Amino acid sequence: MNSRSQILGKLSKFEKPGISSIPSEINDKTIFNVFSDPSTFVDKFTKNFQALNGEIYIVKNLEDAGNELVSIISSLDNKKCLSHTTEVINKLFSINHTLSEIFDILNVDFLDSDIFSTYEVGLTTADFLIARTGSIVLNSLTAGGRRLSVLPPIHIVLAETNQIIPSLDEIFKNDFTSIDWSYATIISGPSRTSDIEKQLVLGAHGPKRLIVILIEN
Amino acid sequence: MTESKDFKIRASQKAADDSHRLKILKAISTYETKVDEMKSDQFFDWSVARDKATEIKKYLIDNLPGLLREFETKITNTGAKVIWAKDKEEAQQQIYDIIKQHNAKKIVKSKSMTTEEINFNEFCESKGLDVIESDLGELIVQLAGEKPYHIVTPAMHKSKQEISQLFSDKLGSAESDSAAELTMVARKHLRDKYTSADIGVTGANFLIADSGAVVLTENEGNIRLSTSCPPVHIVIAGIEKVLPRLSDLSLFLPLLATSGTGQQITGYNSIFRGPKKENEIDGPEHMYVILLDNGRSNLYSNPELREALQCIRCGACLNICPVYRTIGGHTYNTTYQGPIGSVITPHLQNIKTWNHLSSASSLCGACTQVCPVGIDIHHLLLNNRTKINSSLFWKIFINAWSTIMKRRRLLNFAAKIGSPFQKTLTKFLPRGIKKRIPQMAQKSFSEMWENNE
Ligand code: SF4
Numbered sequence: 001m002n003s004r005s006q007i008l009g010k011l012s013k014f015e016k017p018g019i020s021s022i023p024s025e026i027n028d029k030t031i032f033n034v035f036s037d038p039s040t041f042v043d044k045f046t047k048n049f050q051a052l053n054g055e056i057y058i059v060k061n062l063e064d065a066g067n068e069l070v071s072i073i074s075s076l077d078n079k080k081c082l083s084h085t086t087e088v089i090n091k092l093f094s095i096n097h098t099l100s101e102i103f104d105i106l107n108v109d110f111l112d113s114d115i116f117s118t119y120e121v122g123l124t125t126a127d128f129l130i131a132r133t134g135s136i137v138l139n140s141l142t143a144g145g146r147r148l149s150v151l152p153p154i155h156i157v158l159a160e161t162n163q164i165i166p167s168l169d170e171i172f173k174n175d176f177t178s179i180d181w182s183y184a185t186i187i188s189g190p191s192r193t194s195d196i197e198k199q200l201v202l203g204a205h206g207p208k209r210l211i212v213i214l215i216e217n
Numbered sequence: 218m219t220e221s222k223d224f225k226i227r228a229s230q231k232a233a234d235d236s237h238r239l240k241i242l243k244a245i246s247t248y249e250t251k252v253d254e255m256k257s258d259q260f261f262d263w264s265v266a267r268d269k270a271t272e273i274k275k276y277l278i279d280n281l282p283g284l285l286r287e288f289e290t291k292i293t294n295t296g297a298k299v300i301w302a303k304d305k306e307e308a309q310q311q312i313y314d315i316i317k318q319h320n321a322k323k324i325v326k327s328k329s330m331t332t333e334e335i336n337f338n339e340f341c342e343s344k345g346l347d348v349i350e351s352d353l354g355e356l357i358v359q360l361a362g363e364k365p366y367h368i369v370t371p372a373m374h375k376s377k378q379e380i381s382q383l384f385s386d387k388l389g390s391a392e393s394d395s396a397a398e399l400t401m402v403a404r405k406h407l408r409d410k411y412t413s414a415d416i417g418v419t420g421a422n423f424l425i426a427d428s429g430a431v432v433l434t435e436n437e438g439n440i441r442l443s444t445s446c447p448p449v450h451i452v453i454a455g456i457e458k459v460l461p462r463l464s465d466l467s468l469f470l471p472l473l474a475t476s477g478t479g480q481q482i483t484g485y486n487s488i489f490r491g492p493k494k495e496n497e498i499d500g501p502e503h504m505y506v507i508l509l510d511n512g513r514s515n516l517y518s519n520p521e522l523r524e525a526l527q528c529i530r531c532g533a534c535l536n537i538c539p540v541y542r543t544i545g546g547h548t549y550n551t552t553y554q555g556p557i558g559s560v561i562t563p564h565l566q567n568i569k570t571w572n573h574l575s576s577a578s579s580l581c582g583a584c585t586q587v588c589p590v591g592i593d594i595h596h597l598l599l600n601n602r603t604k605i606n607s608s609l610f611w612k613i614f615i616n617a618w619s620t621i622m623k624r625r626r627l628l629n630f631a632a633k634i635g636s637p638f639q640k641t642l643t644k645f646l647p648r649g650i651k652k653r654i655p656q657m658a659q660k661s662f663s664e665m666w667e668n669n670e
Contacts, residue, residue: 002301003301003302003303003307003510004301006303007301007303007456007508007510007514008282008285008286008301010514010517010518011281011282011285011456011514011517012282013518014517014518014520014523015279015280015281015282015283016279016280017279017280017283019279020275020276020279022276022461023269023272023273023276025462025464026269026464026465026467026468028467028468030261030265031260031261031265031266031269031468032259032260032261032266032471033258033259033260033261084498106498107498108498110498110499111498111499113411113412113446114412116412117408117409117412133471133481133482135482140493140494140497140500141496141497144498145445145493145497145498145499145500146441146444146445146493146497146499146500147445147446147499150438150441150442150445151412151442151445151446167467168466168467168470168471168482169464169467171467172462172463172464172466172467173464177428177463180494181490181494181497182295182489182490182491182492182493182494182497182500183444183487183488183489183490183497183500184487184488185441185485185486185487185488186470186482186485186486186487187484187485188481188482188483188484188485188486189484190484191436191437191438191484191485192436192437192484193353193354193400193436193437194436194478195352195353195354195357195370195371195372195400195437196353196357196372196375196377196380196396196399196400197243197244197376197377197396198243198244198247198248198370199396199397201396201397201400203400203401203404204353204400204403204404204436204437204438204439205351205404205407205408205411205437205438205439205442206437206438206439206441206442206484206485207438
C-alpha cells in the first residue's frame with residue numbers, strides 16, 4: 001500500500017463528514033471595522049497605505065500620471081526601468097514619450113534573472129486596492145509575472161480609484177479567482193522585517209519602496 | 218541521560234539567566250503592545266473572529282480526508298505534483314529524488330517549520346547540497362549553528378550586538394549597532410542567491426481545498442523571491458493545513474497576522490496555483506507539494522487531542538506562557554516549542570521520551586485564552602499528563618483524592634486531621650520549593666459560615 005492510501009485510510013477511520021454543515025462564508029462587515037461608504041474609499045486607502053510606509057500620488061488623469069512618473073524616476077540614481085504591457089500602460093507610453101524611452105519592456109530576453117536584477121524600477125498594474133488594510137492585490141497576469149513586482153528595489157503600481165474595494169472578502173467574490181493565473185499576492189507596504197530586536201526595518205529582501213500612482217475616475 | 222533530565226537541567230540554567238530573561242521580555246512586551254492595539258483597532262470583537270475561525274477549523278478537522286482529496290485533485294489539475302509522506306525519512310527521500318531529477322545543487326529555502334521537522338538542512342548538507350536560509354531570523358540561527366528559538370521569531374534570543382558579531386565573523390561585514398544596517402548586510406548576502414538557486418523550498422500556511430491553492434504569508438519578500446526565480450518550487454506542508462475555501466482567507470490572514478506579530482495583515486500574502494502557465498512570462502516550471510503526516514494522523518485518531526491540529530502556528534501561546542518566557546525556546550529541544558509544542562511533540566515523536574513536556578506548564582490557561590483558533594491547550598496538556606501517570610499508586614491516589622474532594626464532610630474531616638501534620642509534611646516537599654506555606658486554618662470557611670462566625 002502506498003503512503004497516500006495509508007495516510008488517507010488512517011484519517012478516514014476517524015473523520016466525521018456531515019456531522020456539521022460547512023460554516024457560512026466570511027462577511028468582513030460582521031468581523032472587521034469595514035468602511036462601506038464608497039466616497040471614503042480613496043481617503044481610507046491612502047491613510048492605511050501610508051501607515052504601511054507606502055508612497056502615494058493621486059492624479060487627475062493618465063497624462064498627470066505620466067508626469068508624476070517621470071518626476072519620480074528623475075530623482076533616482078539608477079534610472080533603469082522595466083515594465084510589462086497592459087492596455088493602460090501602453091496608452092501611458094503612447095502619450096508620454098519620455099517614459100516610452102526610459103522603460104524597457106519585459107519579454108523573453110529577461111528570462112535570465114541576472115539581467116533582470118540590474119533594474120531599479122518595476123512598473124505594474126494591479127487588480128484591486130483594499131481600503132481597510134491599505135493593500136494592493138495583483139496576479140501574475142496583471143503584474144507581468146512573478147518577478148517584476150518583487151525583484152527590482154522599487155515597485156510602482158499604476159491604479160485607478162474604481163479599483164478600490166472595501167475589504168479582503170471582495171477579492172474572492174468575483175471573477176478574480178476564475179482567471180487562470182498561477183500566482184497572486186496581497187501586498188501591504190514595502191518589504192519589511194522585525195527579526196532583529198523587534199525593530200521595524202524596511203527593504204528586507206523585496207522592494208524597499210512601494211509607490212502607487214492613483215488615477216481618479 | 219534522558220531527555221527529561223536534560224530538560225530540567227537546561228530549564229533551571231535558563232531560568233537563572235537574567236540577560237536571557239531581559240531580552241525575551243523586551244521582545245515579548247513589544248509584541249504584546251502591538252497585538253492589543255491591533256485586536257481593538259481592526260476587529261469589532263476579537264472573540265467573534267475567533268469563534269468564526271474555530272468553527273471553520275472544527276469543520277476542517279471533521280472533514281480532513283475529504284478536503285485533502287479535494288485539494289489534491291484541484292492542485293494536480295494546475296500541473297503541480299502532489300506527493301504524500303508518512304514520516305521524516307520518506308519526506309527526505311522524496312525531496313532528494315526531486316533534487317536529483319532536476320540536477321539541482323543550490324537550494325534557497327524560506328522559513329518553514331515542516332522543514333525543521335524533517336531536518337531538511339542537515340539532510341541536504343549530508344548530501345553535499347548547498348542550502349541557504351532566506352528568512353532573516355532563520356539566516357541568523359543558521360549562521361550561528363543553532364535551531365530556531367521560536368516558531369515565528371526564530372532569532373528572538375539574539376541581541377543586536379550578537380548578530381553584528383555573527384555577521385562580521387561569518388559574512389565579513391563591518392560591525393554595526395543598527396538593525397537597519399544589519400538587515401542590509403543580509404539583503405546583500407542573499408540577493409544573488411535567489412537568482413542563482415536551482416530550487417526554492419517553502420512550507421505552507423494554508424492549503425485551499427476548493428481552489429487547489431497553496432498560501433504563504435511573510436513580511437520580507439524572501440518567499441516571493443524564492444518562488445519567482447528558481448525553476449522548481451517544492452512545498453512541504455503538514456496535512457492539517459487545509460482550509461475549505463479561498464474566501465476563508467479574508468478572516469485567517471488578518472487573524473494570523475494579528476496573533477503572530479500584531480500586524481493588521483502581513484506584508485505579502487501569496488497564493489500559488491501550480492507552476493507557471495503557458496501565457497505567463499516567468500515562475501517555476503515545476504511545482505511539487507509534499508503532504509507530510511509525520512505523526513499528525515496519530516493526533517487525529519485521538520478524539521480528545523485532535524483539536525491540536527487546528528493550530529495555525531501563530532506563536533501567541535508561546536509568547537504568553539510564563540514557562541516559555543522563563544526557560545526560553547531552546548530548552549524544549551523540539552521543533553515546536555511552548556504550550557502547543559508540549560501538546561503535540563509527544564505524539565509527533567515519541568511519547569516516552571517527550572511526555573515530560575506536558576508537565577512543563579503551570580496550567581494557568583493563558584495559552585487557551587490567547588489561542589485564535591480556540592484550542593483548549595491546557596486541557597490537552599492535562600490529557601497528556603494522565604498518559605504518563607498510569608501507575609497503580611497514582612490511580613489509587615487520584616481516586617481517593619477525587620472521592621474526598623467531592624464530599625464536603627470528608628473534606629472537612631481530612632482537613633482537620635491533616636492540619637497538625639501539615640508543618641511536618643511541608644518539610645518533605647521537594648527541594649526547590651522555597652516558599653513558606655501558611656498554616657491551615659483551624660476551621661474551614663463552610664464551618665464558619667454555618668456557625669455565623
Ligand atoms: S496553539 Fe493556538 S496560540 Fe498556539 S501557536 Fe497554535 S494557533 Fe497559535
